[in-house]
Amino acid sequence: KAGVTQTPRYLIKTRGQQVTLSCSPISGHRSVSWYQQTPGQGLQFLFEYFSETQRNKGNFPGRFSGRQFSNSRSEMNVSTLELGDSALYLCASSLAGQGVNEQFFGPGTRLTVL
Amino acid sequence: AQSVSQHNHHVILSEAASLELGCNYSYGGTVNLFWYVQYPGQHLQLLLKYFSGDPLVKGIKGFEAEFIKSKFSFNLRKPSVQWSDTAEYFCAVNANTNAGKSTFGDGTTLTVKP
Numbered sequence: 140k141a142g143v144t145q146t147p148r149y150l151i152k153t154r155g156q157q158v159t160l161s162c163s164p165i166s167g168h169r170s171v172s173w174y175q176q177t178p179g180q181g182l183q184f185l186f187e188y189f190s191e192t193q194r195n196k197g198n199f200p201g202r203f204s205g206r207q208f209s210n211s212r213s214e215m216n217v218s219t220l221e222l223g224d225s226a227l228y229l230c231a232s233s234l235a236g237q238g239v240n241e242q243f244f245g246p247g248t249r250l251t252v253l
Numbered sequence: 254a255q256s257v258s259q260h261n262h263h264v265i266l267s268e269a270a271s272l273e274l275g276c277n278y279s280y281g282g283t284v285n286l287f288w289y290v291q292y293p294g295q296h297l298q299l300l301l302k303y304f305s306g307d308p309l310v311k312g313i314k315g316f317e318a319e320f321i322k323s324k325f326s327f328n329l330r331k332p333s334v335q336w337s338d339t340a341e342y343f344c345a346v347n348a349n350t351n352a353g354k355s356t357f358g359d360g361t362t363l364t365v366k367p
Contacts (some may be wrong), residue, residue, distance in 0.1 A: 170353045172353050173356065174355075174357075181343075181357060181358070181359045181360055182343065182345075182357035182360075184354050184355065184356065187353035187354055189353060194353060195351065195354040197351055197354075224330075228266070229296070229297065231355075233353060240285075240353075241285075241287065241299060241301070241302050242347075242355060243295060244289075244296050244297040244298075246295075246296040247296060
């Protein structure tokens with residue numbers, strides 16, 4: 140079974156631009172979560188989507204948004220990029236997101252904001 | 254709110270030494286507990302997990318962890334480390350009713366000297 144895939148793997152943007160990251164979960168997984176990983180803040184939860192609905196949300200500004208499609212693929216968008224948005228963005232999928240479930244992580248998208 | 258505390262930020266050991274990494278969490282309900290490992294340049298991989306039952310869980314590569322409910326702890330152990338165990342280790346928790354949102358500790362960097 141293929142793992143979680145994320146595209147692109149690397150991105151370089153400038154301040155003020157916007158960016159869209161993509162995540163394809165493991166086949167059959169309906170829950171997709173996004174995390175931001177930085178050296179200073181560690182792994183921070185952004186949001187979770189389940190059945191095309193945002194089910195959980197972390198403490199990030201409204202510039203960070205996401206969506207999920209009917210095939211469970213998810214996209215994350217960051218508008219008006221700031222230098223501090225430079226990070227590794229990780230996507231994780233799980234079967235249903237409740238109860239006894241573990242998350243499987245993708246390789247991440249490394250975003251650099253100049 | 255959930256929180257996770259990892260006591261050691263950086264641990265340096267010689268090969269064959271024993272390892273114990275501390276993890277304490279804060280949450281009032283039923284939790285799922287995880288240890289993840291991130292090798293240099295690779296994505297997060299699950300080492301082991303605890304959902305219920307035997308509080309001593311065994312994972313991959315000879316790692317084990319013990320859940321002590323009264324201490325809100327989930328410490329990771331390995332009797333004899335190898336150079337290839339050099340990596341960053343993350344403890345994580347999610348609520349049994351909200352498994353799509355995980356809270357991670359800050360991570361512990363383990364360096365094993367050959």
